[in-house]
Amino acid sequence: MIRHAILGTVLAAALAGPSRPADNNTDRGPQDGALGYRIGVEDILQISVWNNEALSRLVPVRPDGMISLPLINDVQAAGRTPMELRDLLIKRLAEYIPTPEVSVIVTEVRSFKVSVIGQVAKPGRYELKSWATVIDALAMAGGFSEYASRSRVAVLRPEGRAVRRIPFNYDKVNSDSNEQVNFYLRPGDVVLVP
Secondary structure (H helix, E strand, C coil), X not given: CHHHHHHHHHHHHHHCCCCCCCHHHCCCCCCCCCCCCCCCCCCEEEEEECCCCCCCEEEECCCCCEEEECCCXXXXXXXXXXXXXXXHHHHHHCXXXXXXXXXXXXXXXXXXXXXXXXXXXXXXXXXXCCCCEHHHHHHHCCCECCCCCHHHEEEEEEECCEEEEEEECHHHHCCCCCCCCCCECCCCCEEEEC
């Protein structure tokens, strides 16, 4: 009985992800319900307008973040949640259709990409289908090479026109000190292993 309780506690802790939040909101991931999924470039969206097949269609998000629809032409989709885009489409279509009913479904996530470069077995760009941590990305890249500096890993995060460098010490993640958190990556992050 005690053994099952301990196993359940360990399993719950493992599924909970990082043990404590990292500085500067670096760990926003699936546990952050307020953040929600943001549509990105290359995602595929199913736009359905109830009782109007001519306006309903499957559309890709273009490199400029826009989608194109009949009547309303180009609409900014990237950076919005599906519900925010739905509300915008309802507002734009209301000029042409009385009380339009619109749904937005992300049918394919193609925008969640991270890169792992440097001293890893398989450097490259990886397309993710769900949230991943720094260690997840390192595992996808085949782990460290023989000459990798595990204590000097950095995550390069695009923020507008700037890039923020977030230090990541792999050796401290595995220690009992809890000095380093295995935080969640965001689309566009680059994991650099010197």
